[in-house]
Amino acid sequence: MASQERSGRYHHVFVTTKGAEQKQALFVDLTVSELKTRFVRPYRQGKAVLLDDGSVVETRDIRWSRIRATQDRAEEALAKLEEASHRHTQELNRSGNVLFMGRFSWSNVDLIEEGENVTARYITSPPGEAGVYRHLGSWLADNLGKALITFLGALALTVALTWLGLKKG
Secondary structure: OHHHHHHOOEEEEEEEEOOOOOOEEEEEEEOHHHHHHHHHHHHHHOOEEEOOOOOEEEHHHEEEEEEEEEOOOHHHHHHHHHHHHHHHHHHHHHOOOOOOOOOOOOOHHHHHHOOEEOHHHHOOOOOOOOOHHHHHHHHHHHHHHHHHHHHHHHHHHHHHHHHHHHHHO
């Protein structure tokens, strides 16, 4: 969260999946780190992603994707959209004999055209089609931390046992 506050950028992921015509918002208000961990890496590897509501989306079923970066959190950006739409509707109603109702509800998918399109920075191929080096890099990123912790733990245990062994002698 601190990196979001410093950079002032919130990332939102939108997709269309196989068999669905409607676009959906998978994630909103992600930091760059969360974006990479929760969506980009699984997308590149062709793995499923777990959504906030507990449902799972298979990345290989994604037919279209868009990543947008905004200065505002989703809730704030939607409030601005709603206010702008309300003002526009009022202007239309003042200028003619026809009454326009405007929109009644807004959802995260309405952010699909807001902010900057940063998709190309993170996704350059279809799901699961990362190259061999990218697979190796993703594997290292997923496992290097675990291996390092295990190694440091084993090293600490070895030092402790050696120290205890020397102390007896």
